[in-house]
Amino acid sequence: MESGRREISDRREAATRWKEIARMETGLSPLDTRAGRARSDACVQVRLFLPLPNLVFDGMDKPEIKDALTTLVRVLELDSTDVMWSLHKGLPGSGKKERDQNLHLHISYRPRNSEGHKHRICIRREVISLREALGGWLQGRGYPIDWKSVSRPGKRRHISPEKIAMAERGEPLHSPEEQLQADLTLGKRLVSKLTREEARRILLELLRSEDAAFSRLEEEIASQGWSISRTRRGKRDTWILKDESGKELALRRILNCKEDEVHRLFMVLQSRDAEKAPSKKLSEIPLEHTEDNTEIEQTESEETTPEISRN
Numbered sequence: 001m002e003s004g005r006r007e008i009s010d011r012r013e014a015a016t017r018w019k020e021i022a023r024m025e026t027g028l029s030p031l032d033t034r035a036g037r038a039r040s041d042a043c044v045q046v047r048l049f050l051p052l053p054n055l056v057f058d059g060m061d062k063p064e065i066k067d068a069l070t071t072l073v074r075v076l077e078l079d080s081t082d083v084m085w086s087l088h089k090g091l092p093g094s095g096k097k098e099r100d101q102n103l104h105l106h107i108s109y110r111p112r113n114s115e116g117h118k119h120r121i122c123i124r125r126e127v128i129s130l131r132e133a134l135g136g137w138l139q140g141r142g143y144p145i146d147w148k149s150v151s152r153p154g155k156r157r158h159i160s161p162e163k164i165a166m167a168e169r170g171e172p173l174h175s176p177e178e179q180l181q182a183d184l185t186l187g188k189r190l191v192s193k194l195t196r197e198e199a200r201r202i203l204l205e206l207l208r209s210e211d212a213a214f215s216r217l218e219e220e221i222a223s224q225g226w227s228i229s230r231t232r233r234g235k236r237d238t239w240i241l242k243d244e245s246g247k248e249l250a251l252r253r254i255l256n257c258k259e260d261e262v263h264r265l266f267m268v269l270q271s272r273d274a275e276k277a278p279s280k281k282l283s284e285i286p287l288e289h290t291e292d293n294t295e296i297e298q299t300e301s302e303e304t305t306p307e308i309s310r311n
Contacts, residue, residue, distance in 0.1 A: 001014045001017070001082065001083065001084035001085075002082070002083050002084075003017055003081065003082045004081060004082075004114075008084075014084060017082065018044075018045065018082075018084075021044060021045075021082060021110055022044045024038060025038055025039075025042040025043070025044045025110075025112070026038060026039070026040055026041075026042055026044070027039065027040060027042075031116065032081075033081065033112060033113075033114060033115065033116035034114070034115055034116050035115060035116035035117070036112060036115075036116030036117065036118065043111050043118075044110070045108050045109070045110060045111075046108070046109055046110075046111050046119075047106065047107070047108050048076075048106070048107040048108075048109075048130065049104060049105075049106060049107075050104060050105040050106075050107065050130065050134055051103075051104045052103045052104055052105055053103070053138070053143060054102075054103045056103070056138070056141060056143075057103075065087070068141075069085060069087060069105065071137070072105070072133075072134070072137045073085050073107060075133045075136065075137055076107070076129075076130065076133045077133075078107075078109045079113045079119070080109040080110050080111065080112065080113060080119075081110055081112060081113065081114055082109060082110040083107065083108075083109040083110075084107070084108045084109070085105060085106065085107045085108070086105070086106050087103070087104075087105055087106075088102075088103070088104050088105075088106060089102070089103055135147065159178055159181040159182055159185065163178060163182055164182050164185050164186065166182075167179065167182035167183065167186060168182075168186060192247065192249070195241075195243050195247075195249065196249060196253075196254050198224070199221075199224075199226070199241055199249070199251075199254050200254050200255065202217075202220050202221065202224070203217070203251075203254070203255060206220060207265075212269060212272065213269055213272040213273045214266060214269035214270040214272070214273050215273050217269060221241065224243075224244075225243070225244035226241055226242060226243050226244065227241070227242050228240070228241055228242075228251070229242070230263075230266075231248075236259065237263075238250055238251075238252070238259060239251040239252065239259070239262050239263065239266060241254065
């Protein structure tokens with residue numbers, strides 16, 4: 001991370017610096033620039049995602065890789081007081097062989113320059129400039145670049161929540177492409193809703209039966225082409241249901257209860273399999289309902305084009 005004229009290589013120091021920036025940008029402390037003003041809903045950090053050829057650093061040691069990436073970040077000309085970048089080899093949790101197949105660079109920067117001027121971000125214009133800078137950097141490293149496709153990015157694959165809401169109300173959208181994207185999104189939501197409802201029905205029927213056990217639950221779930229497992233998500237383990245398409249749904253959200261209650265429930269079911277006899281009534285285990293009814297989105301989707309997000 002480069003902050004002003006100093007370099008930050010410690011994660012904790014970088015996190016502290018971003019907290020300082022957040023306080024300054026939202027008006028909780030004075031700005032450290034010559035001019036400018038803060039606002040409570042200010043954009044604190046812009047994040048960029050740059051995919052890279054898997055062998056672009058082949059044969060280079062760590063200092064050489066660092067110098068090459070520093071050059072690339074400076075070529076982007078972000079005009080910011082604070083820029084941070086990190087190189088990732090693959091998706092979290094994947095094997096070593098798979099990690100080497102998804103080389104990409106994450107860049108985070110503060111949308112304010114040393115004079116205090118804030119950036120006005122145009123996503124499409126920023127993507128074009130990112131592609132041009134990345135293309136020139138790769139061309140200098142011996143990679144052929146199709147400059148026509150670089151300067152003319154394809155149509156956006158995402159659609160805004162407002163337009164999806166319009167389609168849900170039956171209002172026509174401006175173009176057939178937007179209408180198709182909205183219909184696909186609504187279709188995916190409907191499939192997820194039906195999956196949650198069917199999974200909830202299977203789980204509740206099993207829990208009410210006299211011979212409820214984890215093996216029976218797995219059989220019922222497998223008959224639908226689904227599977228149940230406990231997976232690490234962030235800082236905690238989560239019971240998830242994976243449907244036939246590979247989409248993951250949190251069981252705590254299907255059952256509308258807390259994660260520790262779901263885990264305790266499944267531990268009782270598993271103990272029944274081990275003992276081959278009911279040891280505790282499932283009805284005695286309280287499930288505390290929550291209002292969180294949304295599903296976990298799958299996070300291991302592979303990104304293939306530069307992306308920008310604002311925090």
